Amino acid sequence: MTTPQEPNLPDYRDLPADVAARMKVIKERELVLEIDHLGKVFGGRKNPTVALEDIEFGVHKREFICVVGPSGCGKSTLVRILAGLEEGTSGRILVDGRPVTGPGPDRGMVFQKYTLFPWLTVCQNVMFGIEMSGTEKGEAQRQAMQWLQMIGLEQFAEAWPHQLSGGMQQRVAIARALAAQPRVLLMDEPFSALDAQTRLRMQNYLMEIWRKVDITIVFITHDLDEAIYLADRILVLQPRPGRVEEVIEVPLSRPRRAAQMTAGEFLATKAHLEALIRSSGPNADDSADEDVELDIPLLTLVSDKAE
Numbered sequence: 001m002t003t004p005q006e007p008n009l010p011d012y013r014d015l016p017a018d019v020a021a022r023m024k025v026i027k028e029r030e031l032v033l034e035i036d037h038l039g040k041v042f043g044g045r046k047n048p049t050v051a052l053e054d055i056e057f058g059v060h061k062r063e064f065i066c067v068v069g070p071s072g073c074g075k076s077t078l079v080r081i082l083a084g085l086e087e088g089t090s091g092r093i094l095v096d097g098r099p100v101t102g103p104g105p106d107r108g109m110v111f112q113k114y115t116l117f118p119w120l121t122v123c124q125n126v127m128f129g130i131e132m133s134g135t136e137k138g139e140a141q142r143q144a145m146q147w148l149q150m151i152g153l154e155q156f157a158e159a160w161p162h163q164l165s166g167g168m169q170q171r172v173a174i175a176r177a178l179a180a181q182p183r184v185l186l187m188d189e190p191f192s193a194l195d196a197q198t199r200l201r202m203q204n205y206l207m208e209i210w211r212k213v214d215i216t217i218v219f220i221t222h223d224l225d226e227a228i229y230l231a232d233r234i235l236v237l238q239p240r241p242g243r244v245e246e247v248i249e250v251p252l253s254r255p256r257r258a259a260q261m262t263a264g265e266f267l268a269t270k271a272h273l274e275a276l277i278r279s280s281g282p283n284a285d286d287s288a289d290e291d292v293e294l295d296i297p298l299l300t301l302v303s304d305k306a307e
């Protein structure tokens with residue numbers, strides 16, 4: 001779908017030369033993750049919900065993909081199927097050319113809710129994923145400490161998860177997922193419970209880690225600023241059924257800096273995404289512009305005579 005461009009903003013499809021060159025390099029890389037005509041229907045024949053329909057998409061090695069779309073469009077369903085926690089009803093998922101049949105060490109997952117094991121220390125949490133792959137305890141501990149150093153939490157190795165802030169817990173969750181050396185890191189709104197400042201710090205942390213390690217990222221978010229700030233490409237889903245609406249190549253140079261959020265390219269991409277999501281959101285059909293009558297009890301209204 002095309003949307004009118006905002007006056008004075010560049011066309012979001014015009015990639016600066018360095019971004020176009022980077023995109024070309026990315027596309028020449030092998031596909032780590034292939035989503036092949038994926039469909040998902042929930043419920044029985046009587047009352048089916050088509051959550052995803054014919055999703056076709058490939059993620060290249062070391063690419064950073066964000067997935068956005070209105071609430072209920074199937075983002076979490078998609079990522080759960082990629083993780084092997086849920087099965088598609090049609091089509092298939094391939095990681096390095098091999099079909100996914102369930103969860104596996106080639107895919108790490110970070111959820112919105114803090115999911116560290118409360119009965120394990122921070123270090124033991126990170127060791128968990130490493131030991132799962134058969135590494136002996138001493139070596140697992142050494143590697144876990146390296147990860148904690150990378151995320152700047154080595155002094156919290158012996159702390160319990162509840163002693164950490166939300167942002168710190170998510171850093172440990174990322175380290176735990178990466179320590180098992182997956183090919184793909186799947187993240188479902190991992191920062192949405194954090195305050196704005198912590199969130200920006202976490203986004204920068206994640207990009208810094210991504211720059212240092214060989215990992216491909218699929219990151220689900222509601223937040224358009226977050227998607228544009230992080231992604232190489234943004235997959236926009238439309239709801240009912242969840243289909244690919246558009247794939248956007250983000251016209252921003254790397255490394256990303258918060259100052260880019262006011263650049264014309266950023267604002268143009270955001271205006272386009274907002275228009276896309278508005279046009280396909282839950283109120284898109286007809287009711288969006290209508291006045292909504294709220295049933296507010298009289299007592300809660302502020303009277304003109306009030307001081």
Ligand SMILES: Nc1ncnc2c1ncn2[C@@H]1O[C@H](COP(=O)(O)OP(=O)(O)OP(=O)(O)O)[C@@H](O)[C@H]1O
Nearest residue numbers: 042043049051070071072073074075076077078222
């Ligand atoms: N286990 C389930 N059983 C039945 N329907 C489900 C199930 N899980 C999801 N759905 C339906 O599938 C659709 C997609 O849900 P999903 O949670 O993937 O959306 P989402 O894009 O992640 O939404 P949000 O942005 O609110 O997190 C919705 O209509 C939802 O009601």
Ligand SMILES: [Mg+2]
Nearest residue numbers: 075076077188
């Ligand atoms: Mg969701």
